[in-house]
Each structure stands twice: as structure tokens, then as C-alpha cells.
Amino acid sequence: MAHSARCSPSGLTARAQRCGFGFGGGAPRPLLRAALPGLQRPTPTTAASALAATVAAPTAAAAAAAAAVATVAAASAAPAAAAAVAPPAVLSRVLPSLGALPPGYDFAVAAFAAVGAVVWVKLFKSAAARGLLDSNLCRKLVHLTAGPLFVLAWPFFSSLPAARFVAAAVPCVNAARLLLVGSGAVPDPALVKSTSRSGDRRELLGGPLYYVAVLTAVTLIFWRDSPASLIAVAMVCGGDGLADIVGRRWGRGNPLPWNGDKSWAGSTGFWVGGAAMAMGLIAVFQACGLLAQYHFAALAPIVWVVCLVCTLIESLPVAGALDDNLSVPLAAVGVSLLLLPLASAASGHYAAAAAAAGPAPAACAAAAGGAQPGAPLLAVAKAALAAVTG
Ligand SMILES: C/C(=C\COP(=O)(O)O)CCC[C@H](C)CCC[C@H](C)CCCC(C)C
Ligand SMILES: Nc1ccn([C@@H]2O[C@H](COP(=O)(O)OP(=O)(O)O)[C@@H](O)[C@H]2O)c(=O)n1
Secondary structure, X not given: OHHHHHHOHHHHHHHHHHHHHOOOOOOOOHHHHHHOOOOOOOOHHHHHHHHHHHHHOOOHHHHHHHHHHHHHHHHHHHHHHHOOEOOOHHHHHHOOOOOOEOOOHHHHHHHHHHHHHHHHHHHXXXXXXXXXXXXXXXXXXXXXXXXXXXXXXXXXXXXXXXXXXXXXHHHHHHHHHHHHHHOOOOOOHHHHHHHOOOOOHHHHHOHHHHHHHHHHHHHHHOOOOOHHHHHHHHHHHHHHHHHHHHHHHHXXXXXXXXXXXXXXXXXXXXXXXXXXXXXXXXXXXXXXXXXXXXXXXXXXXXXXXHHHHHHHHHHOOOOOOOOHHHHHHHHHHHHHHHHHHHHHHHHHHHHHHHHHHOOOHHHHHHHHHHOOOOHHHHHHHHHHHHHHHO
């Protein structure tokens, strides 16, 4: 009984809900008040002003974007005031006694991420400006790390429906910076040096702007409800980022037959880097109680297939027609949406197999994929066959 409750889909959902990702929540627990006696419930608008002030400091561009955050604050004020917010799973695990969260909580998390983004890019800016790192390597390291770091902040946001809009303000602030610096309205030579190939500020309006636009779109559309967001971010950041780093270093002498500018080494870097980052992000999210409706072993083969398609797309000689910061995430989302129903079906299969396997908790994990070699592929193949034959 206890075993099937842990392994069945409903058991997983219940676990996720216990972890704080079920919607709704209880009244603030006395323990929270006891732990934080001076805690004032900030209104969303004051929290937004705090975010605006923090974000506005580094550049004038951020001020404009912070105004957008204030608008989100006003829009989310009503639901935030009405609902007690369950703490995010990641905090519930560390602080099991934590009760409902104050309404301004999401703005504080977004402010933290926005400041983190400025500091992170600044680190690479100064490394490039001092000549400590080659500016192309700096650009690719920013490319490789900014997206996954942003996504790793998602589990810290609350379960409120408005949380995704508050989170999306972080890449929006960066989009505003890129627009202002790229158009020449605000001079920032160090940002240009760390994010462009040639040192031409107008480049910021291409690849880097698409990059933050993709982060904004996946936050708003998929958020942490679908692995599609994590897979798309991993392809753009881990895949494309590593293809460049690996390809430039080890790609001479092994060009792709259909594109002499790219190499087998770079494309292998894309495939392995993208898939490894996607699976790493999914594993972290699942450890936080998110995406609990999917079994990890059912997602893994899908990640490799999506990554293979994206590797092929990235390798095509169409650079002038469509920037790979757009073509790659579009392909990742499209193929993920096609294949994720198979992962759902295979996850159900794992849960049923685990429920039938017996009460020992260890058997739960074993039956769920660890014990039988090839079980994940078999489950996905069965689900694909069932989908095709109806
Ligand atoms: C250099 C970048 C893209 C270039 O693409 P490509 O032309 O080489 O294909 C990426 C630019 C990133 C941007 C300036 C900063 C993005 C920050 C992100 C939205 C948030 C990070 C938050 C975290 C907590 C550090
Ligand atoms: N599949 C790939 C991708 C990139 N690369 C190497 O990385 C360099 C930059 O790749 P890219 O033009 O796709 O760069 P971005 O547009 O992603 O910034 C190429 O000139 C190749 O040297 C590779 O060898 N193989």
C-alpha cells in the first residue's frame, strides 16, 4: 500500500503536492511567525519597487524593464493577496517547518536572479576587458551558463500562477539592456566585448537578443510544467555553447560533409553537451519534486532524440537565413511536444510495474528502470507502438 502510494502516478503527484507544488496552500503556520517575528508582509508593489531599485542601479536600461516588473506586480496583486502560497519544494525540503510565503516572495527571488545575472555577465565582461579570457570564449561561457543558471532559479519561485511572469521579468530586463546597448542608446563597450563576436554593438540585436527572447518565451509558455522548457534551454545553452568551444578546439581536420564551417567534433559536443545539460536540469527539477509525473528513465531516450535533431539543425549551412538561437529551440520544443506523450505513457508503465513489484521500497526504484537493462527503451518503444496502432 505504502509502496504503491510512492510509485503510482497519483503517489508521485501527492508527493509533489506535499513538496509544495500542489496548487493552493494553507494558512501561515505558527512556526513561521515564531521563526520570523518581525516579518512584515510586503505588498507586491513594494516588492516590485525593491526589485526596480536593485535592477535599475547597473544601467539605465534596467530601469525601463523594472517598470515592466512593477506592472506585473500590480497585475498580480489581487491573486497574491487572496491566496496563501505554498513554499517551493526546494525550500520545503531544507526547512520542513516553513509555512505559507509572504506575497512579495517571488519578487525577492526575481530580484536575486536579476542581480545575479548582472554580476555574472559583469564577471565575464571584466575578464574579457582585462584580456584574462579570449572574448569569444567569454561570450560562449556566458552563453553556456546564463540560461541554465536562470532555469535553476525556477524551483525557488512559489506555486502562484503569477510566478512565471515575475520570473520572465529577469530575461526581459536583459533584453532591454541588449536593445539599449545594441541600438547605441546606452554605451557599454564591456558588454559589447563580452557578448559580440566582432565588437560591433549591433550584434547584440541578433544572437544575444534571440537568446534572452527564448528564455522569456519558455518561461512564459512552459515554465516548470513541461520538460520542453528545460530541453530547449539545454539545447541552446549546453548544445550550442559546447559545439563552439569543442569545435574551435578540436574541429580542425574533421569538417562535416554538408557544412565545411562546422565539424564532427563540434556537433558531437553539441549532442553530448545538450543532452547532458537537459538530463542534469531534469534530474535537479525532479529532486525538487517538480516534473514528478515523468519517470526520469522515460525522459532520457527522448532527450537524446531531441538533441540529435537539434544537432542536425544546428549543423545545416543556413546561418544567414535563421539564427541557431532561434532554429534550435524551435526544433527542440517541436520535437519535445511530439515525443513527450510517449514519455508520459512510458512513465505510467513504470509506475504500474513498480506498483506490481511488491512492497519493498528498494524494489520500487529497481522496478522503475534500474534493474532491467534496456527497460526504458522498451517502455518507450511499447508506448510508440501503442500510439501508432491506436
Ligand atoms: C552571449 C549570448 C548569446 C550569444 O549567442 P551566439 O551569437 O553566440 O549564438 C548570451 C547573452 C546573455 C545575456 C547578456 C544575459 C542573460 C542573463 C539571463 C537572462 C539570466 C541569468 C540569471 C542567472 C542567475 C545568472
Ligand atoms: N557543429 C559545430 C558548431 C560550431 N563549430 C565551431 O564553432 C564555430 C562557431 O560556430 P557558429 O558559427 O555556429 O557560432 P554561433 O553562431 O553559435 O555563435 C564554428 O566556426 C566552428 O569552428 C563546429 O566546429 N561545429
